[in-house]
Amino acid sequence: MSAIVTVYAVFGSQEEAERIGATVIGERLAACVNILAPCRSIYRWQGAIESAEEIPALFKTSAAGAEALVARIADLHSYDTPAITVWPIAHALDSYSDWVEAATGE
Secondary structure (H helix, E strand, C coil): CCCEEEEEEEECCHHHHHHHHHHHHHCCCCCEEEECCCEEEEEEECCEEEEEEEEEEEEEEECCCHHHHHHHHHHHCCCCCCCEEEEECCCCCHHHHHHHHHHCCC
16 A cells, blocks of 8 residues: 555635645645546535535645645635545555655655
8 A cells, every 4th residue: 555645625616725725735734736627516415405516626645644634624624514535545656655755744
């Protein structure tokens, strides 16, 4: 198993994704964030089926730093219950893993 992970999160706007992405990169909690194209999310919330456009993002960080990154994203996020998950990476190019770890201070 790789020493790095991807943290997946969705945001209510492009501006929020960029603001939070820049913040966690600046704080060295993530090495990189890929902000993806808008997506349509359909979900159950407070007993009703909802639909919204959201902005998904993929954050690259060390496995050791994932918990702190998740907590920081949640702290900065506008949603009451944000979707933030950690995806393990089974294998990555050694030089890429080394870069992620160096960029996050691990």
